[in-house]
Amino acid sequence: MLKARELTRRFGPLLAVDRLSFEVEPGTVLGFLGPNGAGKSTTMKMLTGFLAPTSGTAEVLGHDIRRDSVAARRVMGYLPEGAPLYGELSVAQFLAFAAEARGFRGNERDRKVRRAVERLELGAVMGQTIETLSKGFKRRVGLAQAILHDPPVLILDEPTDGLDPNQKHEVRSLIREMSPERIIVISTHILEEVDALCTRAMIIAHGRLLADDTPRGLLERSRYHHAVSLELEELDRAASRLGELPEAREVEIRRGRLTVFPSGQGDLFRAVGKVIDEEGWHVSHVQLESGRLDEVFRNITRKEAA
Ligand SMILES: Nc1ncnc2c1ncn2[C@@H]1O[C@H](COP(=O)(O)OP(=O)(O)OP(=O)(O)O)[C@@H](O)[C@H]1O
Numbered sequence: 048m049l050k051a052r053e054l055t056r057r058f059g060p061l062l063a064v065d066r067l068s069f070e071v072e073p074g075t076v077l078g079f080l081g082p083n084g085a086g087k088s089t090t091m092k093m094l095t096g097f098l099a100p101t102s103g104t105a106e107v108l109g110h111d112i113r114r115d116s117v118a119a120r121r122v123m124g125y126l127p128e129g130a131p132l133y134g135e136l137s138v139a140q141f142l143a144f145a146a147e148a149r150g151f152r153g154n155e156r157d158r159k160v161r162r163a164v165e166r167l168e169l170g171a172v173m174g175q176t177i178e179t180l181s182k183g184f185k186r187r188v189g190l191a192q193a194i195l196h197d198p199p200v201l202i203l204d205e206p207t208d209g210l211d212p213n214q215k216h217e218v219r220s221l222i223r224e225m226s227p228e229r230i231i232v233i234s235t236h237i238l239e240e241v242d243a244l245c246t247r248a249m250i251i252a253h254g255r256l257l258a259d260d261t262p263r264g265l266l267e268r269s270r271y272h273h274a275v276s277l278e279l280e281e282l283d284r285a286a287s288r289l290g291e292l293p294e295a296r297e298v299e300i301r302r303g304r305l306t307v308f309p310s311g312q313g314d315l316f317r318a319v320g321k322v323i324d325e326e327g328w329h330v331s332h333v334q335l336e337s338g339r340l341d342e343v344f345r346n347i348t349r350k351e352a353a
């Protein structure tokens with residue numbers, strides 16, 4: 048288990064993280080979401096022992112991050128924000144150095160490095176110095192360093208930031224592959240990533256926890272949850288006809304698309320389908336919406352700002 052208890056960090060007058068408490072079970076991919084400056088990276092730095100909390104603490108697999116920081120760090124892999132330090136080292140040197148810092152020597156060290164290099168597809172850049180790598184490759188070197196020792200807890204600060212679409216896909220697969228049995232915490236600004244990858248999401252703003260839910264639970268808070276969207280020639284006629292359904296609460300036309308919102312009475316999707324059949328409209332697209340995370344995110348974080 049990972050347990051944060053009233054984790055708090057001040058920078059002078061700024062309260063960057065404000066009494067964050069949460070518990071994470073193995074098998075979880077927890078996503079930290081929040082606007083820039085919300086306190087996501089600061090929380091991750093405290094969890095991984097790179098920044099001391101002003102008050103509060105956390106426990107990682109039974110090790111308190113303040114009293115027992117060496118043991119806590121041993122069970123964690125951490126991808127910090129930005130590029131890896133030691134830019135003047137080659138990728139091979141840097142990873143060998145990181146493996147030695149984790150206590151591996153000789154063949155075992157080489158094996159650990161080789162495996163991480165394979166997983167992040169770094170073979171072609173092993174001889175290149177880190178400072179000369181592209182942004183995405185720097186990110187991948189950072190990830191290789193984080194997973195070197197196969198830690199049970201991974202804290203990854205924007206793991207797919209700057210990666211090309213193929214590598215985004217690879218890194219998400221890697222995280223998914225590693226997730227059973229492990230505790231993985233990621234931060235991200237890519238909302239589709241939350242849906243694709245996370246089993247749980249925490250929305251943070253101004254250092255405070257505003258929502259803690261499954262991606263599905265967040266989607267259920269969207270006004271688009273179970274709405275029906277249509278693209279058809281008879282837009283205006285359909286809007287007034289469908290707006291009269293007892294299953295519909297309201298209709299909206301936006302950019303050539305009609306969306307009907309559910310009243311909560313009966314099955315809206317079926318009712319809309321029935322009307323389409325009866326009227327013989329020329330429908331090119333019908334969709335039952337699961338909800339829109341960007342709208343939920345905006346609502347939750349804006350409400351807080353107001
Ligand atoms: N060393 C520091 N000294 C002073 N203020 C800091 C320091 N580190 C972070 N902060 C401030 O703390 C707040 C939280 O920053 P943090 O980096 O945790 O945000 P974040 O949620 O990771 O944002 P982003 O999405 O932009 O990465 C910000 O207002 C930031 O300016």
Ligand SMILES: [Mg+2]
Nearest residue numbers: 087088089128
């Ligand atoms: Mg950050």
